[in-house]
Amino acid sequence: MTTVYISGHRNPDTDSICSAIAYAYLKRISEGINAIPVRLGPINRETKFVLDYFGVEEPILIENVYTQVQDIKFDKPLVFKENTPMFEAWNTMMEKNIRTITVVDEENKLIGIATMGDLAKAYFSSSHSSHELSKYKIPIENILTTLKGEVILKYVDYLYGNVLVSAMSKENVLSRIKEGDILIVGDREDIQLAAIQKGIKALIITGNNSLQDEVLKLAEQHKVTIIKVMPDTFDTVKLLNQSIPLSYIIKKDDLVIFRTSDYIDDVKEVMLKYRYRNFPVVNEEGKVVGLLARRHILDYERKNVIMVDHNEFSQAVEGIQQARILEIIDHHRIGTIQTDQPILFRSHPIGATATIINRIFEERGLIPEPKIAGIMCAAILSDTLVFKSPTCTPEDVRAAKKLAEIADIDINQFGNEMFKAGTSLEGKSVEEIFYTDFKEFTINNYKIGIGQVNTLTDPGELKQDLISFMEKVKKDKGYDILLLMLTDIINEGSEILFVGNNKELVQRAFNVEIKNNSFYLPYVISRKKQVLPPIVKAINSH
Structure with a gap:
């Protein structure tokens, strides 16, 4: 609306x-x-x-x-938690044709952003070798999601360390295994048993193969986590790379972020300095609400x-x-x-x-x-x-x-x-009194300010303070004529305080003599109808 x-x-x-x-x-x-x-x-x-x-x-x-940013239409953000697997983020980006994602904490506050290019780079760098996965701490949940897996035994919440693939002879595989490694293996019971004996941390059983009781008992004794997954060994290695949490991929430092309260003119200046496709938008609480691109500010609604x-x-x-x-x-x-x-x-x-x-x-x-x-x-x-x-x-x-x-x-x-x-003027400062009802006008390049205060009592000593304040306002803001109407509603008249460089013009306008920066106009109580028109007339005939 x-x-x-x-x-x-x-x-x-x-x-x-x-x-x-x-x-x-x-x-x-x-x-x-x-x-x-x-x-x-x-x-x-x-x-x-x-x-x-x-x-x-x-x-x-x-x-x-x-x-402001909140006044224009920007894209809805694609938001993920930091432990979300790369596989899930990539598929969602492809499905929705979105090239930038935002990653948030449990309070939905922005942690970082990632582009499709960032995810592709992370995937290819980790897919060169299964050993690359040792750099990452992968939540068990990510592996289950990505590889359609099932937990047989669970002793840890995360998998991290060297990942080995049983795609060679038993002797060759065992010669490479070190304590704390992760082994991807099919239905080769001999390798499974030997790997457990050598101190591996986890077994990933591929091809949805069943597990022998002997292997299960030995794994329980050694507290080895076992996950059974649907894909074959080749696809398991490939998909395991896509289980990497987004927290390892996203850009967290030196983010260029806009708030919903930011002004579009300021946003334009910032965008000129960076070549990013999308910029995250957060609300005043730091929660992500959108993505802003250059196209959004080309033709925005005022x-x-x-x-x-x-x-x-x-x-x-x-x-x-x-x-x-x-x-x-x-x-x-x-x-x-x-x-x-x-x-x-x-x-x-x-x-x-x-x-x-x-x-x-x-x-x-x-x-x-x-x-x-x-x-x-x-x-x-x-x-x-x-x-x-x-x-x-x-x-x-x-x-x-x-x-x-x-x-x-x-x-x-x-x-x-x-x-x-x-x-009542009681308790009011001179500034408050002066600006009670103040309006500015421009008449033929004359800058005129006229304030009005309705009062039932004589301001007394306040008059001189008001005049001093008006002198300061005139000087600071460049008024040619500055007036303050002290209007007595009951007696229907106004004492008018004046400062400015056009004393003769004001005197001519009201046919009065200004003494001590003040003059009185009986029956004058309207700024619009009785004060401004004579001034306009005097200026136009000047």
């Missing part, structure tokens, strides 16, 4: 957060898509009050929408994003240029956004994004559940300052009243509680 991230703007306010949640809910119930609301920063006190009041979880925090309550790159999540924007639902001026394909862009000159989302609910004949209706109502009350903002429209009022009825809340009582919770 396609995942779609629904995101409000940076430094999110109540409308941004609640609209993302509500629209994700709408998408899930009406279209059945995996819509996930996300936030780009910490929620403010007002929003926390709203979410807690209605029992709604806050959206997950994301830092960017750059495409992350799907729906933007609500904003339409400018400067306010969007980092990496938005690399994402696939599906929709924009907004109520602000149209800014600098560009897309590489047609999208649904829905913009209405009303007080809150949540009002637009309410309209979409109505168009689809759907009614939000009470807690979703509650947060949508709260978003409208927040953005319209309980209908006092000049941005408020009759549709905002109608939508809020309808949603309040569904949520079973009293608008005035709830609004007062919400603003009381949200306007």
Whole structure:
């Protein structure tokens, strides 16, 4: 199922957060898509009050929408344990036409990888001589699996040491046997008895031949492991080579591994340095989840994003240029956004994004559940300052009243509680206050930042600290104009703090005199409708 991230703007306010949640809910119930609301920063006190009041979880925090390995389709891994015989791995690779395997421990964490070439090399090097097998410690289980064997006597779990084949005279065979060797032999009872007497460790009886009682008793006395196998002696030698555990074949050191959280741009850079066909992919726990090849990153799906309550790159999540924007639902001026394909862009000159989302609910004949209706109502009350903002429209009022009825809340009582919770500056740092509700705009190459704080009390000495902080922000981030609106909701006015190199332009915009980096605008409570437009007009006429 396609995942779609629904995101409000940076430094999110109540409308941004609640609209993302509500629209994700709408998408899930009406279209059945995996819509996930996300936030780009910490929620403010007002929003926390709203979410807690209605029992709604806050959206997950994301830092960017750059495409990650987990966002693209890669191959399912062919996974084996380290004791798996080469025979089993080779046959599975041939059957599934896969050229690279991953080998894991008991917790499914990656130990190493091997290619078809690695297995072929190991097979041919060990098949030159049965003595080569002395380098390997082969689990009994591997021999049983590979040679369709049966254990007659078992005193060890692994076979290791020199392997001899009884394909010559008895005297010749016995002259070569040393204590601890492994002998592959057919139905030659005389050699079997003599080999046991000479101290061999194990007998591999080929051709599914039966074992004489005398041999069995002697083997028990000397604690000799005996395995009976189906193939003849020639095939047994060949297949025994394929019983070698993968742990001896795999590449364990200097592995180039990608995690599901790695970004595709970083992956591309790494791939250019290596000529490997496949790269293992592990999750955050180190468990293997796939194999990644160059073809997977040539034409990958970008992350799907729906933007609500904003339409400018400067306010969007980092990496938005690399994402696939599906929709924009907004109520602000149209800014600098560009897309590489047609999208649904829905913009209405009303007080809150949540009002637009309410309209979409109505168009689809759907009614939000009470807690979703509650947060949508709260978003409208927040953005319209309980209908006092000049941005408020009759549709905002109608939508809020309808949603309040569904949520079973009293608008005035709830609004007062919400603003009381949200306007307290107690315990907040200067940075937290400044970025409570901050937006950035670019107007004719002017970089402008406007923050807004609703407060029922005079900030007092905090003003100078805020101005000092703003000076630092202006210098660090290169703003031409930086404003902070200290909005009194009850008395309907805003004291505005200013820093920047364009004092005359701001004074002209609002027809005021700026003293001590501050000026007051009565009846001005909307950044969108009463603060930004005069600045835009002043810049355009400059």
